[in-house]
Amino acid sequence: MNKSTIRKSTALVLSALMLGLAACTNSGNDPAPTSQPDSSTQPEATPAETALNPDEPAWRLDTSPVEISWFVGASWYPHSWGESLNSKYITEKTGVKVNIEVPSGDANEHITLMMTSGKLPDLISMGSWETAVKKLWEGDHVYALNELADQYDPYFFKVAGDGTLKWYRQANGNTYGIPNDSYSPNLMHETGMTAANQTFLVRKDLYEEMGKPDLSTPDGFLGALQTIKDQYSEYKGQTISPFFAQGNVPYGMTEYLQNLLAVPHEKDGKVYDRITDPDYVNWLKTFRTAYERGLINVDFLVDSDTQVEEKTNNARYFMMVREWNGMAAVNPMLAASANPDSYYIAVDGPQNSKGDSAKLFPGNMDGWMVTMISKSVKNPERAIRFLTYLASEEGQLDLFLGKEGETWDSTSGKPQLKPELVELLSSDIEKLEKEYGVMDTYWMMRNPVIINQWRPEKSPVIKQMEDFANAQADIDSGIYKGLDPLGDSEVAVAWSRIAQNWEEVLPELITAKDNTAFDKIFESFLSRRDSYGFAQVMEHRQAELDARKAKMAE
Numbered sequence: 001m002n003k004s005t006i007r008k009s010t011a012l013v014l015s016a017l018m019l020g021l022a023a024c025t026n027s028g029n030d031p032a033p034t035s036q037p038d039s040s041t042q043p044e045a046t047p048a049e050t051a052l053n054p055d056e057p058a059w060r061l062d063t064s065p066v067e068i069s070w071f072v073g074a075s076w077y078p079h080s081w082g083e084s085l086n087s088k089y090i091t092e093k094t095g096v097k098v099n100i101e102v103p104s105g106d107a108n109e110h111i112t113l114m115m116t117s118g119k120l121p122d123l124i125s126m127g128s129w130e131t132a133v134k135k136l137w138e139g140d141h142v143y144a145l146n147e148l149a150d151q152y153d154p155y156f157f158k159v160a161g162d163g164t165l166k167w168y169r170q171a172n173g174n175t176y177g178i179p180n181d182s183y184s185p186n187l188m189h190e191t192g193m194t195a196a197n198q199t200f201l202v203r204k205d206l207y208e209e210m211g212k213p214d215l216s217t218p219d220g221f222l223g224a225l226q227t228i229k230d231q232y233s234e235y236k237g238q239t240i241s242p243f244f245a246q247g248n249v250p251y252g253m254t255e256y257l258q259n260l261l262a263v264p265h266e267k268d269g270k271v272y273d274r275i276t277d278p279d280y281v282n283w284l285k286t287f288r289t290a291y292e293r294g295l296i297n298v299d300f301l302v303d304s305d306t307q308v309e310e311k312t313n314n315a316r317y318f319m320m321v322r323e324w325n326g327m328a329a330v331n332p333m334l335a336a337s338a339n340p341d342s343y344y345i346a347v348d349g350p351q352n353s354k355g356d357s358a359k360l361f362p363g364n365m366d367g368w369m370v371t372m373i374s375k376s377v378k379n380p381e382r383a384i385r386f387l388t389y390l391a392s393e394e395g396q397l398d399l400f401l402g403k404e405g406e407t408w409d410s411t412s413g414k415p416q417l418k419p420e421l422v423e424l425l426s427s428d429i430e431k432l433e434k435e436y437g438v439m440d441t442y443w444m445m446r447n448p449v450i451i452n453q454w455r456p457e458k459s460p461v462i463k464q465m466e467d468f469a470n471a472q473a474d475i476d477s478g479i480y481k482g483l484d485p486l487g488d489s490e491v492a493v494a495w496s497r498i499a500q501n502w503e504e505v506l507p508e509l510i511t512a513k514d515n516t517a518f519d520k521i522f523e524s525f526l527s528r529r530d531s532y533g534f535a536q537v538m539e540h541r542q543a544e545l546d547a548r549k550a551k552m553a554e
Contacts (some may be wrong), residue, residue: 053154057389058155123387142374182447185476195363218286225243249503261352349473366478
């Protein structure tokens with residue numbers, strides 16, 4: 001089937017328009033900025049380029065071989081380019097050979113050092129929340145995508161979408177990054193796709209053998225941990241670790257736990273100090289009690305990624321504060337193992353004193369990662385054209401499903417992954433990604449509005465977790481994501497000091513000898529937090545929230 005004839009449902013088209021990520025033109029009332037790049041860094045346009053057709057992708061004008069380096073800001077990202085079938089196909093089609101780079105440690109530190117050196121990778125994908133993103137923008141290290149598009153590929157505005165460009169537009173009128181996995185509230189309400197991935201997971205067979213204990217109250221939680229210690233320290237040949245929290249202090253035990261407890265983000269229009277919420281503090285004291293009784297140890301705060309992977313792959317955790325999509329490869333393998341019920345299921349975890357259901361973060365307009373083009377790139381025209389191609393429906397189809405007839409076929413007018421690859425998706429996702437490079441292998445420019453129409457139905461051991469997260473997603477809470485100050489400003493430095501100190505303090509709270517010691521440590525932290533400039537942080541959060549509400553209304 002010719003790719004240009006692929007038809008989308010009416011709902012998909014409406015969703016794409018609302019999100020602003022699928023094909024849509026710029027609003028006549030809010031044209032793309034026309035300010036010109038600095039002449040010292042922006043290459044001169046040729047006459048041919050100034051006459052580019054805004055209705056045609058410009059990458060087809062030049063498919064000669066070119067190499068582009070792409071930094072993916074995730075130390076755990078395992079994939080390369082050029083070995084998988086799909087990456088070879090895209091390089092053959094576009095002429096672009098990608099050299100993927102990943103940090104050996106913290107992505108922020110890695111990019112900050114590279115900024116200092118003045119030599120950056122051509123493309124940079126970083127978490128939308130990362131401090132380095134603002135530094136790249138404010139330090140003039142990356143191109144304004146709208147300016148590159150004006151000069152080299154105006155088709156970019158059709159596929160990037162006015163909504164996305166507005167959301168990421170800075171005070172100077174420029175947009176420096178394009179997100180993946182971006183969702184608007186309208187899209188989520190319309191389609192039911194919330195992109196929520198936070199869940200509370202338990203090992204199914206052990207949970208059921210224990211009689212499905214209530215884990216939602218402090219007493220029930222402690223009781224289940226006591227049962228694990230007394231009766232199930234070893235289970236089916238495995239030493240059981242009672243608890244794991246993804247991202248340790250800064251994520252799993254803070255923001256994530258607060259979402260499980262439905263801690264509000266604002267009250268009466270004012271940003272709420274979630275860390276002092278009574279229910280949250282009470283649950284931290286519950287963990288302290290668990291530690292005092294020897295029901296948990298500090299391994300969940302100190303285990304390396306390798307140790308976490310080993311325990312997860314062997315179902316050695318009883319319960320986990322963990323995103324379900326991180327279990328997409330593990331759960332099918334556990335379900336096919338000698339202990340087929342050892343996979344993980346989502347259940348109600350810690351709840352607040354009212355017994356409210358969790359209010360989990362959904363997707364949001366920020367997306368997950370933002371991709372930028374650095375000013376170190378030798379061929380900015382090829383870089384912006386490659387991004388435009390990847391953001392288009394044609395590029396999304398290529399990136400997600402690969403080459404027609406090779407990895408996918410048209411069935412009843414709809415592209416579908418070949419059956420043998422669907423089988424690999426359930427049985428050996430590592431092989432699927434390494435050898436074929438389809439589906440979510442190269443997710444840096446993933447647009448769910450487009451690709452979800454081609455996604456095979458998930459296996460039951462994955463769908464259960466996803467459905468549970470969707471049911472507890474607080475769709476309108478996505479606006480609260482990313483309120484913290486970033487960059488090198490005074491308030492950003494203050495927040496960085498506070499966040500770092502919290503990472504040091506929370507383990508002290510959990511290992512405190514009693515609640516009196518806990519209270520003393522906590523009050524001391526709050527005092528230091530004030531001295532670091534917490535009032536200014538809250539002012540920034542409020543201003544950011546107000547600005548986001550105004551953008552969303554627009």
